[in-house]
Amino acid sequence: MNLKEFRRILLQALYFPILLLLLLAAFFLQQIGMSSSLQRAIVQSEGIANLLAVLQGEILQQEAAVRGYELTHNRSMLQPFDQAKAGISTDLTELQQRLKGDPAQLQQLAVLSKDYEQWLRLAQNLLDKNPASVNDPKPHAREEAMMEDIRATVNTLQKNEQKRRAVLSAQTPDLAHRQFIQIFSASLCIAMAMALFMRQRLKRVSRSYTAALGELEQRSREVQQSQQRYQTTLESIGDAVISCDIRGQVEFLNVIASELSGWSMHDALGRPLTEVFRIVHEETREPAENPVQQVLRKKKMHSLPQHSVLISRSGKEYLIDDSAAPVVDAQGEMTGVVLVFRDVTEQRRSEAALIAGEKLAVAGRLAASIAHEIHNPLDSVSNLLFLLRDETDPGKRAEYLEMAEQELDRTMQISRTMLSLYREPKSPVKVDLKDLIEGVLLLLERRIAQQKVQIASELGESCIVEGFPAELRQVVTNVLVNAIEAAGMRGRLRVRLEPTPPEEFRGAGAVIEVVDSGPGITDFAAQHIFTPFFTTKGEQGTGLGLWVSMGIVQKHGGMIRLQNCGLEDFSGACARIYLPAKTLAGDRRIAAPVA
Numbered sequence: 001m002n003l004k005e006f007r008r009i010l011l012q013a014l015y016f017p018i019l020l021l022l023l024l025a026a027f028f029l030q031q032i033g034m035s036s037s038l039q040r041a042i043v044q045s046e047g048i049a050n051l052l053a054v055l056q057g058e059i060l061q062q063e064a065a066v067r068g069y070e071l072t073h074n075r076s077m078l079q080p081f082d083q084a085k086a087g088i089s090t091d092l093t094e095l096q097q098r099l100k101g102d103p104a105q106l107q108q109l110a111v112l113s114k115d116y117e118q119w120l121r122l123a124q125n126l127l128d129k130n131p132a133s134v135n136d137p138k139p140h141a142r143e144e145a146m147m148e149d150i151r152a153t154v155n156t157l158q159k160n161e162q163k164r165r166a167v168l169s170a171q172t173p174d175l176a177h178r179q180f181i182q183i184f185s186a187s188l189c190i191a192m193a194m195a196l197f198m199r200q201r202l203k204r205v206s207r208s209y210t211a212a213l214g215e216l217e218q219r220s221r222e223v224q225q226s227q228q229r230y231q232t233t234l235e236s237i238g239d240a241v242i243s244c245d246i247r248g249q250v251e252f253l254n255v256i257a258s259e260l261s262g263w264s265m266h267d268a269l270g271r272p273l274t275e276v277f278r279i280v281h282e283e284t285r286e287p288a289e290n291p292v293q294q295v296l297r298k299k300k301m302h303s304l305p306q307h308s309v310l311i312s313r314s315g316k317e318y319l320i321d322d323s324a325a326p327v328v329d330a331q332g333e334m335t336g337v338v339l340v341f342r343d344v345t346e347q348r349r350s351e352a353a354l355i356a357g358e359k360l361a362v363a364g365r366l367a368a369s370i371a372h373e374i375h376n377p378l379d380s381v382s383n384l385l386f387l388l389r390d391e392t393d394p395g396k397r398a399e400y401l402e403m404a405e406q407e408l409d410r411t412m413q414i415s416r417t418m419l420s421l422y423r424e425p426k427s428p429v430k431v432d433l434k435d436l437i438e439g440v441l442l443l444l445e446r447r448i449a450q451q452k453v454q455i456a457s458e459l460g461e462s463c464i465v466e467g468f469p470a471e472l473r474q475v476v477t478n479v480l481v482n483a484i485e486a487a488g489m490r491g492r493l494r495v496r497l498e499p500t501p502p503e504e505f506r507g508a509g510a511v512i513e514v515v516d517s518g519p520g521i522t523d524f525a526a527q528h529i530f531t532p533f534f535t536t537k538g539e540q541g542t543g544l545g546l547w548v549s550m551g552i553v554q555k556h557g558g559m560i561r562l563q564n565c566g567l568e569d570f571s572g573a574c575a576r577i578y579l580p581a582k583t584l585a586g587d588r589r590i591a592a593p594v595a
Contacts, residue, residue, distance in 0.1 A: 241254045532547045
């Protein structure tokens with residue numbers, strides 16, 4: 001049973017009894033109304049009888065007043081006659097109102113009113129005449145006859161009301177008995193209907209509850225198994241995991257996190273994450289902002305800056321790399337934060353060793369060319385000195401000295417270029433990329449000459465960017481050496497330097513483009529060419545040059561893109577090195593890898 005059907009059954013179970021009770025209440029009200037109507041009819045009949053008795057008394061009072069006046073001829077005896085006159089008129093009007101629903105009684109009342117009016121006129125005529133004529137027997141006999149008719153009519157009205165009241169009174173016990181039976185029957189039927197309906201609905205709810213309980217137990221077992229599986233997974237993975245609630249208090253940490261932080265699960269539970277997970281900057285030793293605070297503030301995943309150090313409970317330090325992500329519930333509300341980190345101390349040392357090795361490899365590849373380049377001008381200087389020893393012509397001596405000075409300048413330039421591979425400023429400086437490329441081409445001049453490679457340089461004017469000159473010179477050297485080797489004997493290269501506008505790549509800066517006439521790169525090589533130890537040169541390559549170069553360029557905030565060119569004269573690979581005018585690299589001491 002789904003939730004919608006369950007709600008429908010609950011509503012039925014709630015409203016159906018209410019509806020039956022309302023029907024029963026309506027039936028009760030109907031029976032009460034019937035009893036009330038009967039009682040009102042009895043009360044009304046008693047009121048009519050009482051009013052008829054009062055009317056009869058008032059009429060008799062008038063008759064007695066007339067008889068007293070006839071006997072005494074005293075006008076004071078007529079006072080009751082006048083007083084009863086107004087009351088009789090009011091009583092007749094009220095009786096007419098009360099007898100509206102009884103035509104027979106209304107007809108008798110109309111006869112009574114007519115007889116009374118005739119008697120009243122006759123009595124008034126007798127009273128208005130000479131007292132001597134009051135003793136005349138004829139009017140008196142007529143008056144008595146009319147009074148007898150009036151009394152007979154009043155008695156008839158009273159008897160009719162008595163009969164009606166007797167009939168209504170006789171109906172009362174029957175009505176009460178009938179109402180009791182009807183109310184009991186209706187209550188019994190409604191109770192049975194409610195019981196059957198509720199029994200049916202409760203059975204359905206019970207079956208649904210039993211099924212839901214079984215399903216809940218099954219889900220509980222599955223959740224427990226899943227929780228155990230996830231617990232085992234978290235315990236067995238190689239990364240450290242710490243989770244905390246929305247207040248930043250630790251709820252869980254796995255074995256790796258316990259080993260690195262020095263806190264056991266029992267000791268760390270409920271403690272602030274800043275106490276369990278203490279991180280500082282590797283060089284400055286300043287406390288780093290806790291990544292959980294970043295997540296709570298930004299409501300999204302956050303990673304630690306490079307060169308963060310975790311200080312364990314015992315004081316031991318680890319270089320770590322981590323990320324923190326929010327934990328949200330079904331409504332999308334954040335309920336906590338999970339922190340994943342790993343010890344990268346050995347990795348950083350290995351990377352530093354690889355980078356240093358690659359730097360030495362670059363220097364080694366240039367050593368033979370540099371020795372040859374230095375040997376040639378030194379031979380020239382030795383020859384010029386030999387000529388100067390026996391030369392007496394001042395003009396010739398000056399010419400030989402100038403030539404020797406030029407060769408020595410070339411030797412010093414090559415030496416300075418070589419030394420610049422190792423001399424590096426501690427902070428980023430302004431670098432003239434044109435001079436840098438020309439210096440690298442000078443160092444590679446012998447190799448270029450040996451392979452008879454034709455180089456087209458389109459360096460234009462000076463292009464200044466921020467960075468570390470030795471690292472950028474290493475990148476350019478790696479790219480140029482790869483291009484020379486790819487071009488082969490009598491190949492062609494084109495080296496271009498041009499500034500980039502602010503809307504291109506990541507803002508204003510420069511791009512160095514190196515295009516060769518070699519065979520290009522395969523699709524497989526294009527996917528792995530920046531991976532460590534991947535090489536297409538066999539035993540002659542280390543597979544680190546482009547990986548190190550990409551790391552250096554990315555540290556400066558740039559990018560290397562390598563693809564096939566497809567031009568007619570340069571059908572090989574095209575390497576484009578993007579460098580921003582303002583580098584993202586920071587202080588050299590901070591950016592340096594762990595040795």
